[in-house]
Amino acid sequence: MRVWFGAAVMALVVTCFGASSAWAQSETLEVRLESVARVRPDAARSFFDQLRKAVGQGDQAAACALLVYPQPHATGVVASAADCVARYDALFTVPVRRAIGRQRFEEVFVSQQGVMLGGGEVWFTRPCAKAPCAAATSAAELRVTALTTDVSTLMPPRGKQFMLCGVAGQKIRVAADGAGGAMLEVWYAPNLTGPAAREFPRATTISTLACSSRVWTFKDSERTYTVEELPCDAPQYPPPMGSVGRVTLVSAASSDGEALWCRDLLD
Secondary structure, eight states: OOSSSSSSSSOHHHHHHTTTTTTSSSSSSSHIIIIIIOOHHHHHHHHHHHHHHHHTTHHHHHHTTTBOOBBOOTTTTEEEEEHHHTTTHHSSSSHHHHHHHHOGGGGEEEEETTTEETTTEEEOOOOOOSOOOOOSSGGGEEEEEEEEOGGGGOOTTOOOEEEEETTEEEEEEEEOSSSSSSEEEEEEEEEEEEESSSSSOOOOEEEEEEOOOEEEEEOOOOOEEEEEOOTGGGSSSSSSTTTTEEEEEEEETTSSSOOOOEESOOO
16 A cells, blocks of 8 residues: 555745754854854855856866865875866766755855865865964865765764755655764654654665665654655656655555655755
């Protein structure tokens, strides 16, 4: 028997996860950027916009101009911007481009290492030879300092959001558990704010599809949620507009569930 999450898809309320969330960084983004990463917020925003524009438009020269050199990388040190352009597809892989394209500036993670995009695929900060570095006051002083193309090696900090979406009257949030895994929160309409109705502290299984699209399975005694990111071939087989993944629910009373598109709540 196929299990549907509700009788009808309901309009979901957009919820901002701020300082009150146990999974969020406590201070405001502006305070974290200035006091922790030592980067002026307007400089970080400007650099972020430049990077998104360059990568989004496929402007290889512009994107490579934003990296620090030499750039350590799993495929070998990137010596220069010209070297970056020559190896562009090996550096700006689908996971890296996806991390940049999906990242919202308001949700970046900030640490002393700098500003993190995605789950750690991209970091940027002001490069300097010796700590402590002077604070970055303009986008021109910032550079991408790390590109990670193998998402299996990433260890995102606890609470780093992977997915927030709505599906058939439910709000689904997947975030990093800080140990290389993921955790899940679920809200049921009409109570889409406040504490989650159901929590899964750790995924029972995590698998990877083509192009490093992740699939998480969360299970308790009553329900099993399987949450999938969009695969890299999604543009060739477009899902409904606004979809960021799919969610399948199987209850203890059933043996089969139907994968339903999960729509981005923050658009």
